[in-house]
Amino acid sequence: MIDTLRLTAEGAMGLLERGELSAGELHAAYLGAIAELDGELHCYLRTSEEPSGDGIPIALKDVISTKGIETTAGSRILSGYTPVFDATVAARVKGAGLSLLGKTNTDEFAMGSSTENSAWGPSRNPWDPARVPGGSGGGTAAAVSAGLAPWGLGSDTGGSIKQPSALCGNVGLRPTYGTVSRYGVVAFASSLDQVGPVARTVRDVALLYSIVAGRDPLDSTTAELPEAVQLPEGDSLAGVRLAVPKQVGDLDAIEPGVRAAFEASLERARDLSAEVGECDLPLSYRYGMPCYYLVAPAEASSNLARYDGVRYGLRTPASAYDEMVEETRDDGFGPEPKRRIMLGTYALSAGYYDAYYGQAQRVRTLLIREHRDALEGFDAIVTPTSPTVAFPIGDKAADPLAMYACDLLTIPSCLAGLPGLSIPCGLSDGLPVGLQLIGRQFGENGLFRIGHAFEQAIGFDTVPERLR
Amino acid sequence: MAITREEVLHAARLAWLALTDEELGRLTDELGAILDAVGVVAELDLADVPPTSHPLDLVNVWDEDEPRPSLSLDEVFANAPDRSGDHFRVPPVGE
Amino acid sequence: MSWEPVIGLEVHVHLKTRTKVFCRCPVGFGAGENTQTCPVCLGFPGALPVINRRAVEWTIKLGLALGCEIAQHAVFARKHYPYPDLPKGYQISQYDLPSCINGKMLLPTAEGDRVIGIVRAHLEEDAAKTIHVGGRSGRIGGADYSLIDFNRGGTPLVEIVTAPDIRSADEARRFLQLLRQTVVELGISDAEMEKGALRVDANVSVRPTGSDELRTRTEIKNMNSFNFIARGIEAEVERQIGVWDSGDEVRQQTYDFDAATGTLTARRSKEEADDYRYFPEPDLVPVEPPADLVEALCAELPELPAERIRRLEAALDLDRATVLVTGGLDRLWGETVAAGADRTAAANVIANALVGAGVDLGAVSPAELAKLVGARDRIPRTAFDEAIAKLGDPGFSAEPYLTQEAVADSAELEPIVARVLEANPGQVEAFRNGKQGLLGFFVGQVMKETDGKANPRVVSELVRSRLEA
């Protein structure tokens, strides 16, 4: 009997390498776990019955195009859409022999922080199914957490990998912008979208990152990695300098339980001989969210202009072209994409561009500078990943601004294009708390090393208590 | 109120969305609240700050002018809601 | 009051790269519908554009030929408008930071060079092709449905925008002929209007002659030949003068010119149509052409048509020089003259007879052509025409034609001339009343009567002496 709840990707690879298990048996074991738990958790939109490679399985967020396999980005407007090409990341995992386990649930077009915006119904948190798994990549994070996949790929625009990983108690990396190809990934906000791994350990995350990262000729906004990915080893933080933003202490949005777990981790870091200092990010926490909610919707309004019912996806019949497009879009997009399309359209429209989109782009410049300054003399900035633990389904669904506030801590570094790693650092009321480590551009190896040492010291049990 | 119903309607036309009256009303309220929140960016005097449209400092990323295979017609139309011969078909484009 | 037209042109030129501007689908005319498409140019979810380097280089090359400053930092933007031929819902185009700005083109005229300012030249992608089927005579408004072929979508286009420096329809035509010849000689476009490879929109306004105000302008689209463009502009100028003269005001409007009826039809447009919501294309990075690349492109520039017109004008008149150069005929002319032909006669034969016969100019031997030019008035017209038509044939020799003699004997031709004049009393009277242009008509009739064997110069003299007697 394979314990998918505790099996890491590395562990699974070992089983295959040593011939203790076949790829088919491994695949079947995960399908069995899915059959048992996914009725309740709804992590998957669809699964593959047969392994497609001879390696270990992987789950892909449903924004990643998979040739011959329906890809909907959680939206009705893409219902039935079956890509005729693989996203570069899908091709790379395939090329590495990984076998597609299934496509995981997401907020529609990755817009959301709870997976409640999926047109196909919400996913649930394995630690407490009455609560959200976070979002938009809640499906992947919940699947990894519940043992329904050893690992998976998500996409992160303002926190969609880091925040669900925090809420589900696993490890998620949002890589440096431009290190992982976006080709074939259903676009939300092009200057922010970044694909990254979710897994149960930092080493697994680093391993998957090494498979997908690197320049892609099909994506003009990718760069060659300056150094090869190194799998982290060791458990010392000696010589590591961590910076806590001054402002974190004053943010009322951070729940006491989250704060307690965060502070305990800082203590742990000092025990491991890390130096913990302070940095200043005043603009990031005041203007990061506003900046993000101008830039991302503006780009989204443009990226979603292609869904017109002409070449693929939903079409609502009508007697004239204009009417067909408007009705298709009205039927096909849920409330959150509509909200963002409208917001972005408005922010770009004549007379408002300078005040909204133009201004936000300038704020972005300041946030980049502020992060560069803050990281001077430090190896990483540390904050809680999410201000709260997983919240009950429906709690914030009626209040867009409350939902947007979930990403308060993850957004600023996304705007700056910097890598962020979330690792579980403890529990608050029985629910996982995530620790966010933000590094320099292309500083993934440093984050892996620090994250791995933390992970060893913390010894967090990633298996949800109710499933142990 | 940061945004009027007429402005929402205008944006909806630009965005190619046929909104119901109910949606229009709700969006007017919601967008008003969101614009109030994001409008704080106006506090900053950024005249001397250049805009950043991209977090990655790259230039001249291009490809050579060498053809690569196009899709087959089966692939082109694999997801087409309406096909006529080898064309995509749509309702008549009005004036 | 007398009025002066103020005209600016927006010219879209297809670049003849092998592949599209943002994907590597082949560019070509006549392939099966939708066979030259891929996820990028069909706007499939997640597909991303990648710039065609050659398209960028050719844009810069054209900019250099137009005397533009080449931007050290050019940026692609998204221009949003809804149409089924735009699969992404936006066109990728350079906007506030185009590759080429502030150029000028010199248009040689009898009064010296006219300077036509080039505001910008930028690179963008073409839209796909929509066909409207059924309904009232295939008109858009009455179609039963529309069909889309995405083959053309994504073809590289350079858009050239002139300053409102053009002052007449004829000047617009001459500018366009010179521009077309320039892009053809740069080797970056075939610029064939009938294939849609060169498309022109004209912005037209009028103002009282001598004033420097800029009044409301209108835009004329959809003109697919230089003659239509000139006619469309003329029609619009007249219309605007009528509007102002009647005390009314010209309103900003876009028109389609229908060449068949010579009429302008106003386009109906939605109020939102012009809110394009441009913003920098986040899927692409800026173009910052290295200095050595720009220098190399500059060094590749040939002597440009406007310069050659000026050079030829010294040996010919301006009109002939212009026709030869804008027709791409001046090189052959030079070689023919070098082989001994008379300058003016050679220009006339090349620009009229040779082009009219559709001969492959590249295959013509200047020496043989020079012999024919020299013999034109001596040999029968039929022999001359036949020889011209065969000039492009491999191994063509003029000798067999040169030995034929046209009928130059006045005694033989007199009765025929008399017969022709008798048969056309109306034309005779018109000629005598000053319609000198009819001379050619009479000569033509005599040539017809003689099966082209008469010497046209002798016939012409005979006709004239009889009519003026």
Ligand SMILES: [Mg+2]
């Ligand atoms: Mg244009």
Ligand SMILES: [Zn+2]
């Ligand atoms: Zn293509």
